[in-house]
Amino acid sequence: MKLKELLKNVLGEEELEIAPSSFDVVGDIAIIKIPPQLEKKEKKIGEQLLKFKNVKTILKKEGKVGEEFRIRKYKFLGGEKRKETLHKEYGCRYKLNIEKVYFSPRLGSERERIVKQVKKGEKILVLFAGIGPYAIQIAKNREVDIYAIEINPKAVKYFKENTKLNKVENKIKVFEGDVREVVPSLKEKFDRIIMPLPKDGENFLDLAKLVSKKNTIIHIYIFANSRGEAIKKIDKKVINCVECGTYSRDISRYCVDFTFG
Ligand SMILES: C[S@@+](CC[C@H](N)C(=O)[O-])C[C@H]1O[C@@H](n2cnc3c(N)ncnc32)[C@H](O)[C@@H]1O
Incomplete structure (x- = not known):
């Protein structure tokens, strides 16, 4: 079922041209961005979205993403009135409130790309860990020891709950x-460090270096115009650089894998 096809039920031809052609689903919540010109029809758009299988709640993105916790407001458009859900992805389950914590359902395959590189016995550090999807997806699939750090207390609460939900609480130490x-208080050096803060993660490279060995692999996420620009921003011994999502028309999210050498 295509969104645009469904929206023909409630929008005219000109309205359809500016209508969204896709939406995200987190658990059973559909999340949509609606242009201001279609605000008067937003409830009707919400009603159509409820026709999608397994969607029980419709939320509309509002305002800007906050600087520190990377969260935003959502307006309720229809269905069950709640913002908490259970998202299932790659054999893992994540409980979260979409308005209180950051979570993107678009990064599962990128997380799987990292999981495939992890070897038995690695000691891994996840900075900017959110509700724990990187740490949990790795711990669920590999025999590893993970340290994870997150500043948003509500994300930490869900993270700890999610480690239990996925039965990996013995493999992950969560730091709030x-x-x-x-990081400076950790007495460890790590085999792999994951830095999923594409807005300005490169400003934290000094910290990664502090707990790195010569061959530690760092996966850093960066917003950039091109692969070349992402690699240049890091300017280290780059192993690989992959595009993993878009941020705006001109800017994509890249993951640069590198060592300090
Ligand atoms: C883009 S989100 C990524 C969350 C998670 N890794 C994921 O993929 O769902 C970045 C996270 O970093 C956290 N954060 C931002 N600045 C931080 C800091 N200085 N120390 C620890 N966590 C921070 C935010 O609260 C947010 O949860």
């Missing part, structure tokens, strides 16, 4: 706080 304070 600012990476700038927590």
Whole structure:
């Protein structure tokens, strides 16, 4: 079932041209961005979205994404009135409130790309860990020891709950706080470090270096115009660079895998 086809039930031809052609689904919540010109029809758009299988709640994206916790407001458009859900992905389950914590359902395959590289016995550090999808997806599939740091207390609460939900609580140590304070207090060096803060993660490379060995592999996420620009921003011994999603018309999310050498 195509969204645009469904929207023909409630929108005219000109309205259809500016209508969204896709939406995200987190658990059983559909999340849609609606242009201001279609605001008067937003409830009707919501009603159509409820026709999709397994969708029980419709939320509309509002305002900008906040600087620190990377969260935003959502307006309720229809269905069950709630913002908490259970999202299932790659054999893992994540409980979360979409308005209180960051979560993207578009990164599962990128997380799987990382999982495939992880070897038995690795010690892994996840900075900017959110509700734990990187740490949990890896721990569910590999015998590893993971440390993870997150500053948003609500994300940490869900993260800890999600480690239990996925039965990996013995493999992951969750730290609540600012990476700038927590990382220097760690007494460990890591085999792999994951840095999923594409807005300005490159400003935290000094911290990654502090807990790296010569061959530690760093996976850093970066917003850039091109692969070349992403690699240039890092300027280290780059192993690989992949595009993993778009941010805006000109800017994509890249993951640069590198070592400090
Ligand atoms: C883009 S989200 C990624 C979350 C998670 N890794 C995921 O993929 O769902 C970035 C996360 O970093 C957290 N964060 C931002 N600055 C931080 C800091 N200085 N120390 C620790 N966590 C931070 C935010 O609260 C947010 O949850």
